[in-house]
Amino acid sequence: MKPGRRLLDTVPAWLEAHRDAARRSLQRRLQAPVLSLISIAVLGFILALPAYLWVLLDNARALSAHVNHEPRIALYLDAVEPDTVAALERHLETDARIERWTWIDADEALARYREGLSDPGLLDWLDDNPLPDVVDVLPATAEPETVAALRQALADTAPGATVVSDDEWVRQLNSLHQLGLRILAVVGALLGLGALLILALATASELRERREEIAISRISGATHRFLRRPSLYGGLITGLGGGVFAGLLLLVGIGLSRAPLEQAAAAFDLPFQLALPGGSHLLTLLLAGLLLGWLGARLGSGHALRDAP
Amino acid sequence: MIQLQRVTKRFGSAAEALSNVSLRVDAGAMAFITGPSGAGKSTLLRLIAGLERPTRGRIRVNGHDLDRLSSRAIPGFRRSIGLVFQDHRLLFDRPVFDNVALPLEILAYRRPEMRKRVRAALDKVGLLHKEAVNPRTLSAGEQQRVGIARAIVHRPVLLLADEPTGNLDPALSREILQLFDDFNRVGMTALIASHDLGLVERMGKPVLHLEDGRIEARGAAESAT
Numbered sequence: 001m002k003p004g005r006r007l008l009d010t011v012p013a014w015l016e017a018h019r020d021a022a023r024r025s026l027q028r029r030l031q032a033p034v035l036s037l038i039s040i041a042v043l044g045f046i047l048a049l050p051a052y053l054w055v056l057l058d059n060a061r062a063l064s065a066h067v068n069h070e071p072r073i074a075l076y077l078d079a080v081e082p083d084t085v086a087a088l089e090r091h092l093e094t095d096a097r098i099e100r101w102t103w104i105d106a107d108e109a110l111a112r113y114r115e116g117l118s119d120p121g122l123l124d125w126l127d128d129n130p131l132p133d134v135v136d137v138l139p140a141t142a143e144p145e146t147v148a149a150l151r152q153a154l155a156d157t158a159p160g161a162t163v164v165s166d167d168e169w170v171r172q173l174n175s176l177h178q179l180g181l182r183i184l185a186v187v188g189a190l191l192g193l194g195a196l197l198i199l200a201l202a203t204a205s206e207l208r209e210r211r212e213e214i215a216i217s218r219i220s221g222a223t224h225r226f227l228r229r230p231s232l233y234g235g236l237i238t239g240l241g242g243g244v245f246a247g248l249l250l251l252v253g254i255g256l257s258r259a260p261l262e263q264a265a266a267a268f269d270l271p272f273q274l275a276l277p278g279g280s281h282l283l284t285l286l287l288a289g290l291l292l293g294w295l296g297a298r299l300g301s302g303h304a305l306r307d308a309p
Numbered sequence: 310m311i312q313l314q315r316v317t318k319r320f321g322s323a324a325e326a327l328s329n330v331s332l333r334v335d336a337g338a339m340a341f342i343t344g345p346s347g348a349g350k351s352t353l354l355r356l357i358a359g360l361e362r363p364t365r366g367r368i369r370v371n372g373h374d375l376d377r378l379s380s381r382a383i384p385g386f387r388r389s390i391g392l393v394f395q396d397h398r399l400l401f402d403r404p405v406f407d408n409v410a411l412p413l414e415i416l417a418y419r420r421p422e423m424r425k426r427v428r429a430a431l432d433k434v435g436l437l438h439k440e441a442v443n444p445r446t447l448s449a450g451e452q453q454r455v456g457i458a459r460a461i462v463h464r465p466v467l468l469l470a471d472e473p474t475g476n477l478d479p480a481l482s483r484e485i486l487q488l489f490d491d492f493n494r495v496g497m498t499a500l501i502a503s504h505d506l507g508l509v510e511r512m513g514k515p516v517l518h519l520e521d522g523r524i525e526a527r528g529a530a531e532s533a534t
Contacts, residue, residue: 013417020414213400219360220412220463221388 018229025233028206036238039202043242043289046195048249050188051285055254055277057180060173063265063272071139071147071170075154076162078132084158085133091157092135097150099140106131144171192292199238199296200303203231207304214305228301232294239293243286250277250285310336310467310498311357316366318352318522326352328522330366334500336466339493341509342502344519350502353519354469357500358390359383371466388416391460391497395472397452399444405431405455406440412463430458434488450481457485461492468492470501474508482508 029036077085092101109131114120137154139147147165155163207214214227258274265272311334318327327349334340342350355361356368359375368375373386391412399408409430413423431437434454439447444455453473460468470489474482486501486508493499503509509516518525 010417013419016419017414017417212398213402216398216400217411217415218384219358219387219392220415220459221384221386221390222415223384226415 017226018233021229022233025230026237028230029234029237035202036241039199039238040241040245042198043195043238043292044245044249046191046198047242047246047285047288047292048253050184050191051246051250051277051281052253053180053184053187055250055275055281056257057177057184058281059261059272059274060180061177062275063270071142071144071166073137073139073147073151073154073163073165075135075137075158076132076164077135077158077160078162079160080133080158081160084160088135088154088158088161091154092137095150095153097140097146097153099138101138102136104134104136106133109134142170144174192288195242195292196296196299199235199293200300202238203235203297203300204304206234207231207301224305227305228298231297231301235293235295235297236290237293238297239289239291240286241289242293243289246285246289247277247282250281310334310338310371311500312367312369313353313356314367314369316356316363316368318349318356318361319364325364325522327356327363330519330522330524332517332524334498336498337493337496338515339490339499340501340515340517341512342500342517342519343504343506343509346504348519349522350504350519351471352522354392354471354500354502358392358469359386388412388463389466391463391465391468393453393456393460393468393470393473395475397444397456399452399455399459401443401445403443404441405436405444405447408444408455409440409458409462411459416463426462427458430462431455433461433491434458449476450478450484453477453481453485454488457488461497464497466498468497468499470499472502472504474503474505479508483511486512 075088077088080088092098106129110123110129113131114123117123137150139150141147148171151163151165155161214222217227254274254276261274262272311332313330313332316327316330317325319325330349330353342353344350352361356363356375357370359370359378363376366376371386371389373382375386378386400411406427409427410423413426418426428437428440431440434457436447436451436454436458439451439455444452447455453476457470457473460470468489473489474485477485482505489499489501490512501509
């Protein structure tokens, strides 16, 4: 420590140094606004695409929950032993995955069917009741894996029963959603890497412009950390701007897609309303922008400062 | 303060820029290095400042063995040195004040102390009234004095100057050398490279003469005390 400097001074001095680096970085951007805005716009476009996919996927998942939140399992007990019926009843009572169940007796079913016919006398032609007993099961959750497991468990308890569930399309939709998430992850990662390299290049070229300042600072004893500090703040500024711009693009993009998507859903008789991006979407965009900006600046400055004199 | 033992510096496969140079400058001394351009004066100063590494030989400056100094320790070492260049090497994207304040920023000085020291340094070189102007608008002599203020603002123990009077007329040159003499009087060790023999000899300080990368003592022994 230099004479005349107290330990108590070092923390405020450090804060001042950071404030100066941030201010100088902001000034540099304001002096060349076009280049800075291009960097921000590039980052914004790159972030907006995966964010747009993400919001659509979230909406698709909401749609599946909306349309079928009560998947049913039906057991047709046409070739079932009396012992099995007792075991099945125990299972239905004890399985926590079952919300409620209804046993529809074959005779009762026939009676109901008869009521629905315009000429009930038609059924008198039958020698005996062709309908089986049916158990209608409402699972406690709509979660496809749980419904599938419950369906299998019921089939195991009642061998010979025909077990049918109506959650097949939910499973298909869910696997499509998983596929969508995977595509989103791949596209997001590739675009993120691209953004990182672009930001690193921008940082490196900015440091080339500061070459003389860096050389003089090095001669005066500047550390690597001191030299790259303004670049890191520059990266954060670009990242913040890119995140905000991506958020705006996303709002506009979703806003423009809203009417056609809702019209398409209506054509399929789906009661669907496209939700706008929420706070979590926008916050994630902002954080992704800041992280990419910082990482890009770090990558670019590390490379450029290693090569600088 | 400075001790070189049989130092040789070669750049790539070119001829040796310095051959077997030994010299000593004691703490508190002031000495000159003279010689024609290309004699190795700048190389010698760059080696002493830790900007270059010797091909062979040992360099000890202010208690540091430069040939053994790790790259992490170099910034700390350089903060104890002030360097003045012939071409000033000022930054034209900021005013005079910020140019002079650069070493203090690197040392993380707080604003009030920084202002005090920058003003004191500018006052010393007679440019306090120019602190807010862009150095581009200054004359060559004034620019050189800003460079000197920057080199001494953090009160280094060693001041190295490479042709500080190279572009100046004789009156200005004398003024600049007088400044170095003043700094030396308050305890700063100074080593100044200059090709202007007449001017150097009038200062009455030890002179080390370099010719083709070799020391030829003139006016003093190889050691300056």
